[in-house]
Amino acid sequence: MSRWSYFARRVLLMIPIVFFGTTITFVILRMGPIDPAAAVIGASGDTEAYTSVRRSLGLDQPLWLQYVDYLRDLFTLQFGYSWVVNRGRPVWELIGVYAPRTIWLGFWSVMLPLFVGLPLGFYAGLNPNTLSDYVASFGGIVWRAMPNFWLAVIFVAVLTQSEQLFGFQWESWLVETNIVTPPELQRLWVPENFFGAFKAILPAALVLGSASMGNEMRIGRTAVLETKNENYVETARAKGVPGRKIVYKHVFRNALIPLVPIITGEAFLLLGGSVLVETVFSINGLGYLFYAATINADLPLVGSLMFFFILLSVGINIVQDLLYTLIDPRVGYGGEGA
Amino acid sequence: MSVVDDEDATLRERLADEPVPALRVLAVVAVLVAVEFGALANLVMSLPWDAVGAALPGFLQGAAATIAGVGDGLAGLPTLLSRSVIDNAGYQLPSGEWVGTFMGLSPAAAWLLRVALIYAYGFVWLLVGWWSYLVYRDNYRHADWAPVDDMVGRFRNHSWGLFGLAIIFAFVVLAVFAPALGPTTVDANIADPYLHSIEYYSEETGGVEEIYVGDANGESQSRGQGGENVGPMQYDQYDRFHPFGTLPSGKDLFTFMAAGARVSLFIGVASLVLAGGAAVVFALATAYYKGLVDLGIVIASDSIQALPQLLVIMLASFVLSGTWLANLYNGGVVLALLFGLTGWPGLWRAVRGPALQVSEREWIDAAKSFGQRPSVTMRKHMLPYVVGYLLIYASLTLGGVIIGVAGLSFLGLGINAPTPEWGRAVSAGQPYVATPSWHISLLPGILIVIVVTGFNALGDGIRDAIDPQSDVETGQQDQTAAAGGGA
Numbered sequence: 001m002s003r004w005s006y007f008a009r010r011v012l013l014m015i016p017i018v019f020f021g022t023t024i025t026f027v028i029l030r031m032g033p034i035d036p037a038a039a040v041i042g043a044s045g046d047t048e049a050y051t052s053v054r055r056s057l058g059l060d061q062p063l064w065l066q067y068v069d070y071l072r073d074l075f076t077l078q079f080g081y082s083w084v085v086n087r088g089r090p091v092w093e094l095i096g097v098y099a100p101r102t103i104w105l106g107f108w109s110v111m112l113p114l115f116v117g118l119p120l121g122f123y124a125g126l127n128p129n130t131l132s133d134y135v136a137s138f139g140g141i142v143w144r145a146m147p148n149f150w151l152a153v154i155f156v157a158v159l160t161q162s163e164q165l166f167g168f169q170w171e172s173w174l175v176e177t178n179i180v181t182p183p184e185l186q187r188l189w190v191p192e193n194f195f196g197a198f199k200a201i202l203p204a205a206l207v208l209g210s211a212s213m214g215n216e217m218r219i220g221r222t223a224v225l226e227t228k229n230e231n232y233v234e235t236a237r238a239k240g241v242p243g244r245k246i247v248y249k250h251v252f253r254n255a256l257i258p259l260v261p262i263i264t265g266e267a268f269l270l271l272g273g274s275v276l277v278e279t280v281f282s283i284n285g286l287g288y289l290f291y292a293a294t295i296n297a298d299l300p301l302v303g304s305l306m307f308f309f310i311l312l313s314v315g316i317n318i319v320q321d322l323l324y325t326l327i328d329p330r331v332g333y334g335g336e337g338a
Numbered sequence: 339m340s341v342v343d344d345e346d347a348t349l350r351e352r353l354a355d356e357p358v359p360a361l362r363v364l365a366v367v368a369v370l371v372a373v374e375f376g377a378l379a380n381l382v383m384s385l386p387w388d389a390v391g392a393a394l395p396g397f398l399q400g401a402a403a404t405i406a407g408v409g410d411g412l413a414g415l416p417t418l419l420s421r422s423v424i425d426n427a428g429y430q431l432p433s434g435e436w437v438g439t440f441m442g443l444s445p446a447a448a449w450l451l452r453v454a455l456i457y458a459y460g461f462v463w464l465l466v467g468w469w470s471y472l473v474y475r476d477n478y479r480h481a482d483w484a485p486v487d488d489m490v491g492r493f494r495n496h497s498w499g500l501f502g503l504a505i506i507f508a509f510v511v512l513a514v515f516a517p518a519l520g521p522t523t524v525d526a527n528i529a530d531p532y533l534h535s536i537e538y539y540s541e542e543t544g545g546v547e548e549i550y551v552g553d554a555n556g557e558s559q560s561r562g563q564g565g566e567n568v569g570p571m572q573y574d575q576y577d578r579f580h581p582f583g584t585l586p587s588g589k590d591l592f593t594f595m596a597a598g599a600r601v602s603l604f605i606g607v608a609s610l611v612l613a614g615g616a617a618v619v620f621a622l623a624t625a626y627y628k629g630l631v632d633l634g635i636v637i638a639s640d641s642i643q644a645l646p647q648l649l650v651i652m653l654a655s656f657v658l659s660g661t662w663l664a665n666l667y668n669g670g671v672v673l674a675l676l677f678g679l680t681g682w683p684g685l686w687r688a689v690r691g692p693a694l695q696v697s698e699r700e701w702i703d704a705a706k707s708f709g710q711r712p713s714v715t716m717r718k719h720m721l722p723y724v725v726g727y728l729l730i731y732a733s734l735t736l737g738g739v740i741i742g743v744a745g746l747s748f749l750g751l752g753i754n755a756p757t758p759e760w761g762r763a764v765s766a767g768q769p770y771v772a773t774p775s776w777h778i779s780l781l782p783g784i785l786i787v788i789v790v791t792g793f794n795a796l797g798d799g800i801r802d803a804i805d806p807q808s809d810v811e812t813g814q815q816d817q818t819a820a821a822g823g824g825a
Binding site for chain 1: 638641642643644648652653661737744748751761770773786
């Protein structure tokens with residue numbers, strides 16, 4: 001089977017996954033012990049309001065019809081309205097407001113580990129069993145065992161009191177930023193704004209990317225250790241290819257292949273982890289919106305957001321398969337080639 | 339006895355043939371149980387027997403009441419390592435003399451002594467476990483050699499794995515002996531402080547006074563800058579010793595942490611039994627039958643994995659919050675169920691590869707053509723190969739579950755409010771991190787880091803022991819497992 005038909009098959013397999021994922025959400029929301037209409041009304045318990053909410057949510061229909069409507073609305077991307085958190089606002093509008101912050105946070109928490117963790121891992125792999133290797137490896141192991149929410153709490157406390165603790169003020173350092181507010185994302189092409197937004201997100205992105213950083217370091221290290229001893233590297237060395245060129249052309253490129261699923265897998269983890277980090281840093285992103293919608297019983301909003309997350313994660317999976325198809329020519333040939 | 343006998347004998351016959359080593363092990367175990375018998379009976383009696391008793395038919399209720407009486411009596415038996423034998427609660431007279439503590443030691447010394455004894459006791463159990471494995475291997479096992487011997491041998495020389503095992507051992511002892519390890523009890527200090535009282539020496543009246551624990555807690559708060567603070571290894575003004583300091587509410591942090599360890603361990607183990615069981619059954623089934631079964635489970639597991647784990651658990655625990663299920667073990671049972679239901683796809687992906695590999699072996703073919711039932715083939719010829727891989731990922735996942743539970747309780751979800759959970763301590767100490775009361779947030783966090791590192795190290799050790807060739811992690815299960823859904 002060719003690479004592209006393998007890819008097409010993978011994409012085709014995503015359809016039932018979106019379908020079943022949405023069904024699970026439906027089961028939790030509509031068949032669980034909580035009546036969405038009663039939850040929206042709250043404790044006030046006005047019967048008239050209750051029936052009208054019931055009708056507009058379609059809860060007076062039989063369950064199978066509700067299910068069909070639910071699927072139809074979501075698959076045609078009609079996400080409906082928020083009922084409690086931001087009453088009457090379309091969910092798409094809320095996503096438009098909240099998503100950029102999460103994307104900004106997610107982007108940097110994927111990029112930072114890549115540009116810090118990987119080089120450290122490659123360095124450790126090129127200098128195995130030296131003191132710096134041990135320091136980097138052990139640091140990576142501990143760094144990835146840290147719970148994000150705890151690390152975030154520590155970061156917030158240390159940065160807000162950096163004046164007393166280190167005699168240097170983080171908030172006014174280079175650009176004026178706040179620590180526990182959402183970053184300003186207007187006019188990012190102006191260098192000043194860009195740097196301000198970057199600095200505002202930096203602590204949160206470091207926290208959210210902490211586990212990935214440790215992992216990428218470890219995996220980068222083992223990948224370099226492995227490829228370093230491959231035959232083609234030895235051949236290149238025997239041919240007299242300079243050491244630096246061997247490292248860049250032969251070791252790094254091949255060491256990158258096992259890292260693709262790791263990086264995309266992490267991008268997905270960030271969705272769930274962003275709830276805690278966004279709450280601690282008060283970044284009003286999607287994770288925070290989901291949390292607020294959940295504890296305020298805004299179940300229609302929760303359902304639409306969950307569908308949005310499913311689409312995102314399936315999208316990330318497709319990107320991963322695409323990258324694999326592009327990078328590794330062995331993919332798709334079943335057992336023989338790989 | 340002849341060799342042929344040996345081959346055919348069941349374990350029971352082999353035991354009957356040569357009872358001495360087994361009896362020796364049994365004697366040691368009996369002694370170990372005897373010194374802690376009261377605590378064991380206490381644990382059994384603390385289960386919700388009332389519910390069971392009420393469900394029994396009338397004529398059995400009388401008998402049940404008698405048994406309950408005997409049980410309560412047994413629960414009252416003195417145990418070696420209990421609070422009442424080595425007591426650390428007491429008060430200091432102006433002369434410097436301690437009253438009420440074990441042999442007049444200072445509370446700190448008495449508490450340390452008890453902790454040391456409990457850990458020594460736990461360590462003896464560990465040694466006995468190892469010894470009984472040796473006895474079984476040398477005296478009662480069919481085979482002189484089995485692949486597992488090599489794995490155990492490799493693990494024994496794996497210092498990183500042993501380091502992990504030591505940490506996990508310390509964590510499990512902390513969780514199992516939580517009521518005896520804390521300087522005070524959850525009941526007296528955290529749950530019902532106004533139903534319990536303590537004695538202290540008052541300088542004002544010049545005599546011994548009594549005070550409600552709740553009132554005493556009000557005077558032992560840790561509230562950072564300018565406020566009061568009782569830090570780690572300090573006494574409060576009522577001569578109570580706090581190994582980890584106090585919470586902002588004045589309650590003892592160590593007691594809180596020990597009880598929280600119990601909750602975390604319960605949720606972790608229960609959810610893993612569920613997820614691991616499902617993962618193994620599915621992995622064996624998909625590897626044996628392949629085809630449509632495999633595709634169906636791939637889609638099911640991918641669908642579950644497409645939902646962000648932490649968010650689903652958050653949502654489901656909110657939806658279930660009003661039901662009877664949410665009150666079982668203060669919400670622990672629901673969390674265990676949810677972590678199990680959302681966690682099996684990760685474990686299944688991890689063991690699917692090895693299961694597929696073993697299903698290609700010729701002995702599976704032989705068993706099939708021989709007409710062996712599929713379930714027997716799976717259990718006898720595939721399971722032993724898969725279990726080791728499951729252990730690796732189970733160890734990594736346990737750390738992730740602990741982080742996930744702590745993250746949820748940090749947000750105020752999951753475990754119901756007054757029940758101790760590590761994340762709640764981090765949340766309580768959040769405003770005081772950069773103040774003298776730093777211990778409230780920092781110590782629980784550091785403990786989580788240590789425990790999770792321990793589970794990761796144990797997982798690495800098992801991997802190297804099972805499969806010394808594969809020191810590269812090519813899959814992504816590793817890291818997703820250890821990250822607890824990104825908490």
